[in-house]
Amino acid sequence: MIPPPNLFHNEFGLGIIYSFTIIICSLMVYFGTKEIYELSSYKGLKYFRLSFLFFAIAYLCKSFISFLLFFLGISRIIDMSPMAFGAFALFMFMYFSSMAVFYLLYSVMWKRWKSHPNVIYIFHLIAFLLSAGSILLRGRGALLGLNLCLLLFVVFSVYIAFKDSKNRKAKHNLYPVYVLLLVFWILNIFDVLIPRFLTFFQMIVELASIFMFLLILYKVLRKTGPE
Amino acid sequence: MANRGRFEIIRDILAIIKSSNNYIQFTPLLRKSNASSSRFKKYYAWILEKGLVMEVVDNKGNKYISLTEKGFKFLEKYETIVNFIEEFEL
Numbered sequence: 001m002i003p004p005p006n007l008f009h010n011e012f013g014l015g016i017i018y019s020f021t022i023i024i025c026s027l028m029v030y031f032g033t034k035e036i037y038e039l040s041s042y043k044g045l046k047y048f049r050l051s052f053l054f055f056a057i058a059y060l061c062k063s064f065i066s067f068l069l070f071f072l073g074i075s076r077i078i079d080m081s082p083m084a085f086g087a088f089a090l091f092m093f094m095y096f097s098s099m100a101v102f103y104l105l106y107s108v109m110w111k112r113w114k115s116h117p118n119v120i121y122i123f124h125l126i127a128f129l130l131s132a133g134s135i136l137l138r139g140r141g142a143l144l145g146l147n148l149c150l151l152l153f154v155v156f157s158v159y160i161a162f163k164d165s166k167n168r169k170a171k172h173n174l175y176p177v178y179v180l181l182l183v184f185w186i187l188n189i190f191d192v193l194i195p196r197f198l199t200f201f202q203m204i205v206e207l208a209s210i211f212m213f214l215l216i217l218y219k220v221l222r223k224t225g226p227e
Numbered sequence: 228m229a230n231r232g233r234f235e236i237i238r239d240i241l242a243i244i245k246s247s248n249n250y251i252q253f254t255p256l257l258r259k260s261n262a263s264s265s266r267f268k269k270y271y272a273w274i275l276e277k278g279l280v281m282e283v284v285d286n287k288g289n290k291y292i293s294l295t296e297k298g299f300k301f302l303e304k305y306e307t308i309v310n311f312i313e314e315f316e317l
Binding site: 033035036039040041042044045047048107108161174175219220223224 | 234316
């Protein structure tokens with residue numbers, strides 16, 4: 001009788017491929033926009049680039065967490081021994097993924113929030129608290145509820161920006177892409193915090209996330225590439 | 228369009244310098260830029276700080292303004308920068 005394929009190994013392998021595809025896309029966006037940022041020193045571009053740099057770091061942490069789970073055969077990173085190692089990996093993932101989203105939000109909202117220069121520091125603080133909470137809070141429900149509230153706030157802010165946008169009717173409007181990116185961000189957090197949360201939808205979510213990042217990369221390269 | 232306005236003025240200032248054989252004095256540059264004195268000074272300070280232009284003093288002590296390599300690059304990439312900012316709603 002042929003033994004069934006080792007699903008766990010396949011999941012791990014696919015997860016690593018998924019993470020590295022996003023890391024490469026994010027780094028290509030970051031370095032692809034380096035020249036126009038250096039020439040213009042435009043703040044929106046700075047936050048946009050930082051967002052993708054943080055996405056790359058966050059997904060690197062995610063791959064590292066997946067590797068640890070796979071290698072040690074545990075289901076939750078927080079169960080790792082010594083605990084500090086797993087807690088640190090989880091903290092880094094939460095912090096960088098939250099800041100990636102906050103930077104993306106700030107890149108489209110910074111002009112509206114010009115009068116509140118401390119907003120970005122508040123975002124750093126929220127990201128820090130979320131990351132610390134992900135380690136300290138044993139009840140996952142509270143943390144997931146908090147993340148959902150944040151998602152609603154971020155989506156609402158993007159909607160406000162969309163409403164004010166001059167390109168609202170443009171065919172190539174990027175706001176829906178931003179919103180989907182945020183939804184995939186929250187699903188990725190769920191995936192790390194609740195083992196097997198995405199088991200059924202894993203492949204769909206990963207493919208859709210890759211599609212979003214590739215779409216943004218395509219648009220960046222089309223705009224910044226050679227004439 | 229506020230950003231296009233800002234970058235447009237900077238582009239215009241750089242284009243004037245370029246079209247003057249990359250060698251122009253401050254007063255004619257201010258006059259040709261069609262910007263108010265305060266606005267011009269603000270943008271001029273910015274392009275000087277960012278290294279898009281440099282000031283050159285000749286033997287007689289006259290100060291001239293020239294584009295740097297970065298300034299030429301900015302002119303070349305101007306459309307790319309503005310289109311990128313608009314496309315990504317930054």
